[in-house]
Amino acid sequence: MKPPSRSFSNKHEPLPSQRPDNTAFTQQRLPAWQPLLSASIILPVFFFIGLSFIGIGIGLFYSSNNIKESEAPVFMYYELSNFYQNHYRYMISKDEKQLSGDLNSLKNPSNECSPYNVNSEQKPIAPCGAVANSMFNDKILLFYNNNGTYVEVPLNGKGISWWTDYNTKFRNPTDGNLSLEMIFQGTAKPKNWLTEAYNLSSDPYNTGFINEDFIVWMRSAALPTFRKLYRRIDSGNFTDGLPPGEYQLRIVYNYPVKSFKGRKKIVFSTISWMGGKNPFLGIAYLVFGSLCTVFAIIMLIVFIKYQGKIDDDI
Numbered sequence: 674m675k676p677p678s679r680s681f682s683n684k685h686e687p688l689p690s691q692r693p694d695n696t697a698f699t700q701q702r703l704p705a706w707q708p709l710l711s712a713s714i715i716l717p718v719f720f721f722i723g724l725s726f727i728g729i730g731i732g733l734f735y736s737s738n739n740i741k742e743s744e745a746p747v748f749m750y751y752e753l754s755n756f757y758q759n760h761y762r763y764m765i766s767k768d769e770k771q772l773s774g775d776l777n778s779l780k781n782p783s784n785e786c787s788p789y790n791v792n793s794e795q796k797p798i799a800p801c802g803a804v805a806n807s808m809f810n811d812k813i814l815l816f817y818n819n820n821g822t823y824v825e826v827p828l829n830g831k832g833i834s835w836w837t838d839y840n841t842k843f844r845n846p847t848d849g850n851l852s853l854e855m856i857f858q859g860t861a862k863p864k865n866w867l868t869e870a871y872n873l874s875s876d877p878y879n880t881g882f883i884n885e886d887f888i889v890w891m892r893s894a895a896l897p898t899f900r901k902l903y904r905r906i907d908s909g910n911f912t913d914g915l916p917p918g919e920y921q922l923r924i925v926y927n928y929p930v931k932s933f934k935g936r937k938k939i940v941f942s943t944i945s946w947m948g949g950k951n952p953f954l955g956i957a958y959l960v961f962g963s964l965c966t967v968f969a970i971i972m973l974i975v976f977i978k979y980q981g982k983i984d985d986d987i
Contacts (some may be wrong), residue, residue: 733954734955751811758894759895766786783801812927829906886903
């Protein structure tokens, strides 16, 4: 039997070179500097960082505690406790493209929103996801007792969100001259919402995905007890703050908290250069600065104790 024919490559054909280019970068000939860390360098750095953070923390904590929750200008917050917005699966349960006004994502939400991406009729949910579905939706009204007559205090819902969120991150979808209601046709509202997204407000610049209550809610909080800005009191007869007297809060209870054993509060507060009353940042600086200082003291004690032995060994 005749053996099968085989093809052979030319043994004299040069193989491609695997050697990197002869440059200073590829051959690792660039000049380098490696710091020699010693106690005389590390200890002052730790002391400086620790004391600096302690000083900043004291300033932040003092500024937060000096905020008076009654004078002008007055901001109304709602506070929720035992609500973990920082849970990873909860935080990613949204469609960034949909919230930025992408028409395709409006009708085809991301799987990250599952199981809040479509309803029982398989209609796409807009806005989709667990974050949007759990949006705070109590309606809060404030009244002032003016000589026996309760006068409604005007509450301003504009300008309560971050400028970058309202003007850049969140956008309503557009499609020619179609109205927002027509664009949302074929989609469903989130399960726990009382109305569709395009009907959140009669103001065309404060509805849909650019509704400021919605935008504020979508910025997840870091701690299980948090406050979110609800309204500003800065118009009418209350531009100088809330005068002394009797007030009445009327709340339309739409947002249940028993399911996660939480609590709701309404807080009136002023702000300082660092924002509203929030001692967390000051405490964080104090803790980090104190740890740096303690470690610096420990390293100083160890250095003094063993310095003589090190010198003898040398």
